[in-house]
Amino acid sequence: MRRLGELEAEIMDRFWRWRRAATVREIVDDINRHRDIAYTTVTTVTGILFHKGHLTRTREGRVWLYRAAATREAYAAALMEDGLDASEDRTAALARFVENLDADELAALRTALRDAERRTEG
Structure with missing residues (x-):
């Protein structure tokens, strides 16, 4: 996008x-x-x-x-996805992105990951 x-x-x-x-x-x-x-x-x-x-x-x-057509958050998420796609190593790009998050953002990411795991398990 x-x-x-x-x-x-x-x-x-x-x-x-x-x-x-x-x-x-x-x-x-x-x-x-x-x-x-x-x-x-x-x-x-x-x-x-x-x-x-x-x-x-x-x-x-x-x-x-x-x-x-979509929320601001959905637009931002699509931009982040495109940013990952721009890298030859998505995992490294994601790790680098996470390194720049503050404590509140890391906590929100942990919550989102737990929620995503629950959805895929259920």
């Missing part, structure tokens, strides 16, 4: 934070609270995000309602 571009990430951030469907107009209005951006630019990038599979959409009257 390719990393999101700057505007793509800015748009996706709103869907992930809002956790609801939204129109391009809502996105434009929110971005314009911080900086100026053209409606057509957001329409184009939102369409690209839809075609890449990051957004789903449904028609409501004359407008499209867009929604994030």
